[in-house]
Amino acid sequence: MGKLYDELTKDYRFKEGLKTCINCGTCTAICPAAEFYKYDPRKIVDTVQRKDEEGILELLKSETIWYCGECMSCVTRCPRKNGAGLVVMALRNLSTKLGYFTESEKGRQLYPLTKVLTTNVLKLGYCVHPSTYKYEDHPESGPVFEWVLNNKEDVYARLGANYGRQGEGALRAIPQEDLDELQAIFDETGATERINLVEECSRKKAAEMGMTMEEYTKYTFEHCSRGHFNNEEGAI
Amino acid sequence: MIYQGKQKIWSDYQKEIPDNHWFYVRSCIRQSFFPASEYYFLKICRDMLGRDIFESKHHTTCGGIAYHADTIPQETAMTIVARQFALMTEAGYKNLVTSCITSFGNYTEILETWREFPELEARIREKLWKACRREFEKPEYVAHASDLVYKLREEIAANARFKLVDKATGEPLRIVEHIGCHYSKMFPHKGVGGAEYPCVLSGMAEAWGGKVIDYPERRH
Ligand code: SF4
Ligand code: SF4
Numbered sequence: 001m002g003k004l005y006d007e008l009t010k011d012y013r014f015k016e017g018l019k020t021c022i023n024c025g026t027c028t029a030i031c032p033a034a035e036f037y038k039y040d041p042r043k044i045v046d047t048v049q050r051k052d053e054e055g056i057l058e059l060l061k062s063e064t065i066w067y068c069g070e071c072m073s074c075v076t077r078c079p080r081k082n083g084a085g086l087v088v089m090a091l092r093n094l095s096t097k098l099g100y101f102t103e104s105e106k107g108r109q110l111y112p113l114t115k116v117l118t119t120n121v122l123k124l125g126y127c128v129h130p131s132t133y134k135y136e137d138h139p140e141s142g143p144v145f146e147w148v149l150n151n152k153e154d155v156y157a158r159l160g161a162n163y164g165r166q167g168e169g170a171l172r173a174i175p176q177e178d179l180d181e182l183q184a185i186f187d188e189t190g191a192t193e194r195i196n197l198v199e200e201c202s203r204k205k206a207a208e209m210g211m212t213m214e215e216y217t218k219y220t221f222e223h224c225s226r227g228h229f230n231n232e233e234g235a236i
Numbered sequence: 237m238i239y240q241g242k243q244k245i246w247s248d249y250q251k252e253i254p255d256n257h258w259f260y261v262r263s264c265i266r267q268s269f270f271p272a273s274e275y276y277f278l279k280i281c282r283d284m285l286g287r288d289i290f291e292s293k294h295h296t297t298c299g300g301i302a303y304h305a306d307t308i309p310q311e312t313a314m315t316i317v318a319r320q321f322a323l324m325t326e327a328g329y330k331n332l333v334t335s336c337i338t339s340f341g342n343y344t345e346i347l348e349t350w351r352e353f354p355e356l357e358a359r360i361r362e363k364l365w366k367a368c369r370r371e372f373e374k375p376e377y378v379a380h381a382s383d384l385v386y387k388l389r390e391e392i393a394a395n396a397r398f399k400l401v402d403k404a405t406g407e408p409l410r411i412v413e414h415i416g417c418h419y420s421k422m423f424p425h426k427g428v429g430g431a432e433y434p435c436v437l438s439g440m441a442e443a444w445g446g447k448v449i450d451y452p453e454r455r456h
Binding site: 011012013015016070071072073075076083089092093096110113114117118121125126127128129130133145156159160161166167168169170171172174175177178181182184185186187188189190191194195198 | 262264265266267268269271272274275276279291292293294296297299300301302304305306307308309310311312314315316319341349352353356363364366367368417418420421422424431
């Protein structure tokens with residue numbers, strides 16, 4: 001493998017996202033993630049721009065690259081047309097490829113996310129779907145939505161959806177031939193390989209942490225240590 | 237006419253939104269959480285205003301959430317989108333309207349990236365062919381559903397049974413709007429009013445009798 005910086009330059013998000021950073025800090029000032037997390041996109045862009053290999057390696061194993069919400073507010077405001085959020089996407093991609101994502105608590109969340117989202121896409125044709133959406137996992141969706149989930153067929157029919165049926169319309173069943181095409185796209189473009197890699201690295205990490213995969217999935221999805229947020233003492 | 241100052245910036249951010257004939261793609265979030273908003277978008281545009289909006293039962297997610305959760309590679313997201321373009325091409329449409337704001341951002345980002353890196357577009361065409369045996373034309377126009385409603389706002393106002401007015405006082409209802417992040421942050425010129433003067437939602441609210449309340453974060 002070439003240097004980490006060279007690896008990053010192969011990512012189109014990186015080509016788009018890093019021109020010349022003048023370290024003005026506008027991205028950090030505007031960043032909604034920085035308002036809550038101990039997060040400074042300016043520093044990330046600067047570390048990468050300096051081709052600081054040690055610093056990049058640290059970033060790939062860090063919590064910090066997983067704090068970004070990919071809202072791209074920084075792209076609008078950067079006076080030099082950089083995109084800190086795009087640089088972060090390239091860093092996350094490399095962190096995943098090299099298996100470093102399991103080194104951080106936020107990075108380990110990639111496992112439950114990959115499992116849920118890619119399974120939904122391949123089995124249901126959409127990233128999110130009421131048939132696999134569990135209220136217990138998302139209490140923030142509130143009691144009304146809990147009620148909707150408990151009365152899916154009736155409520156969705158009343159709201160004009162075509163829930164689970166053939167044909168067009170919201171929440172329709174996607175024909176198997178189309179799901180097969182999505183699977184073929186996943187196989188052809190590296191997504192299947194990526195899913196397997198995330199699984200393999202996560203299994204290793206779970207063993208290291210002395211957890212079964214079930215425990216690991218629940219823990220990585222639910223547990224949030226103290227120290228991520230600006231108003232919390234200590235560092236992760 | 238010479239435009240100056242705000243007027244000049246404003247003229248840069250106007251969009252010529254086509255009036256008719258759209259290929260429609262649904263949203264993971266909107267169909268799950270607000271299915272009636274998708275239902276009424278189609279009902280208003282098709283049944284009330286007589287526009288042609290086509291939906292193929294074969295279309296799927298654009299992969300945007302999986303992509304922005306970093307669970308699928310960029311090329312996967314691009315090839316899923318290329319497949320949607322193929323369905324649009326096969327159905328004979330050139331304008332694409334997305335239900336989802338992140339989809340809109342995704343489609344726009346992908347087309348812009350291909351414009352800058354044509355070799356990437358060529359690679360995705362190859363991958364789509366290998367995976368699905370499909371080919372595509374790029375859309376001539378990509379809009380978010382809100383762009384289309386904005387375009388039709390006066391027609392909607394003319395047909396509306398109610399105005400956004402307080403019945404008791406006759407005063408306009410005060411409206412606070414929020415525009416989804418991926419509408420115009422990456423490519424301000426693709427959104428009505430850009431990132432500085434976003435007016436896609438405020439324009440609707442005002443056309444229907446409401447009064448928009450400004451707040452600093454509105455342009456963050
Ligand atoms: S706003 Fe742009 S130039 Fe300023 S620190 Fe951030 S990336 Fe660098
Ligand atoms: S894309 Fe990431 S770094 Fe940029 S403003 Fe949003 S959260 Fe901050």
